[in-house]
Structure formats: structure tokens, C-alpha cells
Amino acid sequence: MKRTEPILSLFFHNYYGRDQEWLTYFSSRLAFPYNLLYNGAAGSYHRKKASAAPGLFDTKDGAGGRRIFREAPNKGKDIGGKLVLMDAYLKLGIKSDYILLLHDKHSPYHSNQEQWQKELFRIVDKDYQGRVIETFRTDSGVGIVAAQNAIRNESDNDQGRDAYTESGFITALMDKYGIRPPGYQYVAGTMFWVRASLYESFFTAHHPLEIRKTLEEGNVLDHDQPTHTHAWER
Numbered sequence: 001m002k003r004t005e006p007i008l009s010l011f012f013h014n015y016y017g018r019d020q021e022w023l024t025y026f027s028s029r030l031a032f033p034y035n036l037l038y039n040g041a042a043g044s045y046h047r048k049k050a051s052a053a054p055g056l057f058d059t060k061d062g063a064g065g066r067r068i069f070r071e072a073p074n075k076g077k078d079i080g081g082k083l084v085l086m087d088a089y090l091k092l093g094i095k096s097d098y099i100l101l102l103h104d105k106h107s108p109y110h111s112n113q114e115q116w117q118k119e120l121f122r123i124v125d126k127d128y129q130g131r132v133i134e135t136f137r138t139d140s141g142v143g144i145v146a147a148q149n150a151i152r153n154e155s156d157n158d159q160g161r162d163a164y165t166e167s168g169f170i171t172a173l174m175d176k177y178g179i180r181p182p183g184y185q186y187v188a189g190t191m192f193w194v195r196a197s198l199y200e201s202f203f204t205a206h207h208p209l210e211i212r213k214t215l216e217e218g219n220v221l222d223h224d225q226p227t228h229t230h231a232w233e234r
Helices: 019-029 045-050 077-091 113-124 126-138 163-167 169-177 196-205 208-212 228-233
Strands: 008-014 034-042 060-062 065-073 098-103 151-153 185-187 192-195
Touching: 008 019, 008 077, 019 034, 034 045, 034 077, 065 077, 077 098, 077 196, 077 208, 077 228, 098 113, 098 126, 098 196, 113 126, 126 192, 163 169, 163 228, 169 228, 192 196
Parallel strands: 008 034, 008 098, 034 065
Antiparallel strands: 060 065, 098 192, 151 185
16 A cells, blocks of 8 residues: 655744744755644744744645644743644654654854754755665664764763763653663754654653643753753753
């Protein structure tokens, strides 16, 4: 039987506006049909100033795949936005082989934010998309594919401290959800490809909006102390 659904679903969280530019970016960069699930942060100064694209928050079908638009308060930053989209993905019964997680990454506190953004978005380069899918198809042990420079280890982080391992946040999440990773590697920036079955299984058992309730309000940072939002990133 011929497949009718795209193999990829793109989750995108937007805080800084420029919606139409991002929609054009996706259509020009992705090399094959995809479902788009797009969340705009409600109440963002940047989005109010830039204004949303007309009809942005309507749910409709698009060429090649579904186009689902949501608007939610800024809670848990991009993590919270992606949980809103995971809820929509499950409720609408969307099926795909892979999920690509992205957001309009700006890191004003980062010493080289433009280079950091470029590194994170390499996973959307057309040269890499086919290689990513081939890696998933040929190696069943691969669950996540990310930019190499984004892979960090919380036991050896930039601050020179084990902030999240010592805070108890990580241990609490592992205990609650029965997760036992071999180490503390994670994808900084939360932009990566993931095998969809992994997220479908986890978030069917653990409701994404219930998880979102535990996250902090606003554009929360973790320079002074750990946060639930950044614990979920890890």
C-alpha cells in the first residue's frame, strides 16, 4: 500500500516573531514533504511588535502534510512550546517516522550566539537530511541525531559545576519516569531529530500538558540556580 503521510513531523516554537519568514525557510530547506506543528508564544513583546502572519493560528492541511498552528503562553520556553505541540500531535493522531525539534534560537547571553545558532541549524541543511534518515534506517540503536557541537555532558558543563546532578532535579525525573541513561549527555539547545516512536510511547504514558505544568513561567534562565525547564532540556 502506498504511504500517504510524510515521514517527518517538524515541531517549531516561535518567541521572536517573523512567522512568515520561518514558514518560507522551512518550505525552502526541507527536502521532502513534512507535517508542520508550529507554536507561537502568546504575549511575547517580539511577536506583538512583529505581528503574526494572517490566519497563522488556524489548523489546516498543507501541501504534502498537515499544518497545525497553536498559540500558548510562554511557559517553559521552547520546552513548554514543544510539549504543547506534542499534545496536538497525539490528539490529532498524526503519524510519522521522525520528529524534528526546532525553535527560533536566540542566545543573547551566549558569547558567540550567531555561530551557536548556525551550529544548531546544521541539522536542517539539505546535505544532512538524507544522511540523518539513512542513519535512523540502518541503525536501530540510534534514537536521536543532533549537531555534534550541541552534545554536552552535564557532569562536565560550561559552568564547571554539576548544577543539575547536584540539585536533585535530574535524579527526581529519572526516578519518576524510570529513565536510566548510561551517562549525562544531552543536546544543548534542544534542537535535534528523534525517532517518533520514542516520543509517542513516552508521551502517551505521560501527558505532555501535565509535564508542562511543572515548568517555570516566562523567559526563564538558569544562570543563578537550576530550573525545572532546563532539567527537562537535559
